[in-house]
Amino acid sequence: MSTTTTIRPTDLRSLRDAVLDTAGTIGIAGAGTAADWAGPLAPVDAVLDTTGLTGVITHNPGDMTVSVRSGTPLRQLQDELAPHGQHVSFDAARIADGATVGGLVATADAGPAALVFGSLRDLVIGVTIVLADGTVARSGGHVIKNVAGYDLTKLLHGSHGTLGVLAEVVLRLHPVPERAATLAIHCSLEEAAEHAATVLGGPYEPAAMEWTSDGVLLIRLEGTADALDARVQRLRTALGTGELLDLQAHSDQGADRDRTEQGLPENLGTGPEPGDVPPAERAAPPSDERPVRRIGTDESAVRRDEPWERYASLVRGAPEFATLRIGVRPSLLPAVLADLPTESVTAGLGTGVATVALPPAAVAAAHARVHAAGGTSVLRSRPAGAEVPAWGPPPSAIAVLRAVKAELDPQGRFGPGRFDPWM
Numbered sequence: 001m002s003t004t005t006t007i008r009p010t011d012l013r014s015l016r017d018a019v020l021d022t023a024g025t026i027g028i029a030g031a032g033t034a035a036d037w038a039g040p041l042a043p044v045d046a047v048l049d050t051t052g053l054t055g056v057i058t059h060n061p062g063d064m065t066v067s068v069r070s071g072t073p074l075r076q077l078q079d080e081l082a083p084h085g086q087h088v089s090f091d092a093a094r095i096a097d098g099a100t101v102g103g104l105v106a107t108a109d110a111g112p113a114a115l116v117f118g119s120l121r122d123l124v125i126g127v128t129i130v131l132a133d134g135t136v137a138r139s140g141g142h143v144i145k146n147v148a149g150y151d152l153t154k155l156l157h158g159s160h161g162t163l164g165v166l167a168e169v170v171l172r173l174h175p176v177p178e179r180a181a182t183l184a185i186h187c188s189l190e191e192a193a194e195h196a197a198t199v200l201g202g203p204y205e206p207a208a209m210e211w212t213s214d215g216v217l218l219i220r221l222e223g224t225a226d227a228l229d230a231r232v233q234r235l236r237t238a239l240g241t242g243e244l245l246d247l248q249a250h251s252d253q254g255a256d257r258d259r260t261e262q263g264l265p266e267n268l269g270t271g272p273e274p275g276d277v278p279p280a281e282r283a284a285p286p287s288d289e290r291p292v293r294r295i296g297t298d299e300s301a302v303r304r305d306e307p308w309e310r311y312a313s314l315v316r317g318a319p320e321f322a323t324l325r326i327g328v329r330p331s332l333l334p335a336v337l338a339d340l341p342t343e344s345v346t347a348g349l350g351t352g353v354a355t356v357a358l359p360p361a362a363v364a365a366a367h368a369r370v371h372a373a374g375g376t377s378v379l380r381s382r383p384a385g386a387e388v389p390a391w392g393p394p395p396s397a398i399a400v401l402r403a404v405k406a407e408l409d410p411q412g413r414f415g416p417g418r419f420d421p422w423m
């Protein structure tokens with residue numbers, strides 16, 4: 001029986017040496033926040049720990065780009081960028097758990113901000129990769145429109161550590177919005193889909209829009225301090241006041257400070273419970289013009305906010321259930337979700353991406369349902385010891401996937417097991 005050794009390189013050269021000097025199979029490990037996503041890693045000869053590969057290599061504030069070593073926790077990178085008023089417009093739940101930049105790319109993770117900014121696939125403009133034979137491959141760079149960087153980056157996005165080791169990643173940046181506010185509406189998924197159609201069909205420009213199976217639709221707006229209140233009010237008017245809830249009953253110092261400075265009232269009421277208001281009335285114009293309490297004054301305040309934290313905890317799943325990530329055409333998402341025996345759901349009604357918790361025995365049928373809708377699904381986590389299929393029916397491009405694997409890692413050294421039974 002082979003013994004697994006752990007190697008922790010601290011720069012590109014020692015990473016390359018580690019790959020060259022290791023005989024046999026290699027599991028790539030970042031911070032471990034998604035260690036059980038996709039198929040379970042088969043026993044490997046060595047684990048390559050990327051958490052020693054940290055730090056910003058170059059930050060070009062004027063060009064709004066940053067290159068960073070792949071083991072850097074994104075949370076740490078955001079902290080370093082904050083004094084410049086810039087950030088990576090990416091808010092996957094596990095960033096708070098210490099997820100690394102490389103791990104986030106390799107798992108194709110994303111958060112609510114994907115509605116506007118897409119996933120990391122859309123924000124990565126260059127990568128440096130170490131392949132199984134020790135080749136150091138670079139693509140892209142600091143130029144946002146660099147066609148050469150396009151394909152290799154996208155190949156590694158969602159590769160779950162099976163094609164190569166991401167060593168360095170170049171990311172495009174965006175300005176941190178001056179202010180953010182969230183409207184929360186208690187409603188069923190069906191009602192949320194109607195609201196989503198109104199929001200997406202109008203000039204409201206939501207920064208994020210997610211429904212959770214707690215029965216809440218969260219709509220985040222971002223913008224300038226001057227304009228945001230009016231935009232929030234316009235949206236609230238379009239949706240009707242009856243369902244708008246103030247979820248800021250809990251303490252949030254940033255929001256409280258902002259509210260006090262703006263002279264907004266302390267107690268705005270909580271609105272009716274789900275089902276209190278018939279659909280016809282929901283569409284009616286608001287009967288009063290109560291100001292909507294601000295939930296956050298900046299992105300960090302929003303991140304602290306309880307509804308979004310609750311959202312993130314649902315995305316993380318629960319140990320007794322299997323967690324499945326689903327992507328279908330947004331208009332099909334409510335029907336697909338309605339057919340699944342879900343214990344909990346977060347649903348991006350504008351992105352078509354959902355995370356659901358299911359009994360492990362229901363996962364195979366769930367994969368098949370998503371596939372039948374033309375979507376994709378992948379297992380994120382499963383109860384300890386449970387055998388749960390990570391992937392559903394193979395995609396039509398399976399031959400291409402196998403050819404790419406055979407080209408980049410012909411001996412199957414990286415991440416054995418992750419894509420079973422596809423390859």
Ligand SMILES: Cc1cc2nc3c(=O)[nH]c(=O)nc-3n(C[C@H](O)[C@H](O)[C@H](O)COP(=O)(O)OP(=O)(O)OC[C@H]3O[C@@H](n4cnc5c(N)ncnc54)[C@H](O)[C@@H]3O)c2cc1C
Nearest residue numbers: 107108158159327328329330351352353374375376378395
């Ligand atoms: C505006 C908008 C419109 C959209 N319209 C559509 C649409 O018309 N049709 C539609 O289907 N979706 C649509 N979506 C949803 C989104 O495009 C899908 O969720 C996405 O295509 C799923 O692929 P992904 O791998 O990027 O998913 P992710 O959630 O980013 O990835 C999930 C995991 O699945 C893996 N994976 C998924 N498919 C494969 C595969 N074939 N081979 C290997 N690994 C795989 C990824 O590697 C990753 O690990 C839309 C989204 C938005 C924002």
